[in-house]
Amino acid sequence: MTQAEETLWKQARSDSKAMAVLLQQHYAFLYKYMLKATMNRTIAEDLVQDTMLKAIENIASYHGKSKFSTWLISIGTRLYLDALRRGKRERKWQETEQAQALRALKYEAASAGSDFPEAMEALAGMEEHVRLPILLKYYYGYTVDEIAAWMDIPAGTVKSRMHNGMKRLRKELSEHDNGA
CATH class of the missing domain: 1.10.10.10 (Winged helix-like DNA-binding domain superfamily/Winged helix DNA-binding domain)
Structure with missing residues (x-):
């Protein structure tokens, strides 16, 4: 962890502007992880937002023992797994949605001229x-x-x-x- 990041997360405990900067710096990384984890753009976006809210609520519990991005991924992973546990009843619907989302991701990759x-x-x-x-x-x-x-x-x-x-x-x- 860099000195600048350490200073920023310490400031974020009492300064909402510092918190906003810290979260902005990690948004893309977290979103890309959640997209790969869920294979669903909508679910990934929701989980990123939930993760960011959870990070804001619990910033006092972050002590810098790991990278801030690692802390965010741990929160996001737990939120996703909790959602999966709660949503077992919706499994069939989710499989259909995931198949459609996967087709959309493949189409986007093909449209951009890259392979999936x-x-x-x-x-x-x-x-x-x-x-x-x-x-x-x-x-x-x-x-x-x-x-x-x-x-x-x-x-x-x-x-x-x-x-x-x-x-x-x-x-x-x-x-x-x-x-x-």
């Missing part, structure tokens, strides 16, 4: 409890212990989910490369 990576498509097909640990570990570089704490599960479960998810991901990508 096969790995992201394969990740999108995985359940959240498998996709999140893979994203957090291999894309964002967080430790198994951090992921376990955020997801409120044992580290061994995180490792198992990552192992099984990566095995499935490799298989799907291998099948795609072989034209299957």
Whole structure:
């Protein structure tokens, strides 16, 4: 953490302008993570806003032991997992919405002249409890212990989910490369 960021988050405890600057600096990073985690633009936007509100409410509990972005990701991950736990009844509807959102993301990528990576498509097909640990570990570089704490599960479960998810991901990508 830089000296400037440390000064800023300390000021943010009592200065709303400093808090606004701090949140603006981390908005894009958090949004990109939530978009990858949810594979749904609307849900990602809602979760980012909820995360920002939670950060404002709880800024006094942030002590700078980790990067501010890490703290935000932990809040966002917990909010997303809580929402998933509450929304099991809505699973079928969410799957339909996610499929439509995934098609929209692919269309946007094609319209912009870029490819939608096969790995992201394969990740999108995985359940959240498998996709999140893979994203957090291999894309964002967080430790198994951090992921376990955020997801409120044992580290061994995180490792198992990552192992099984990566095995499935490799298989799907291998099948795609072989034209299957």
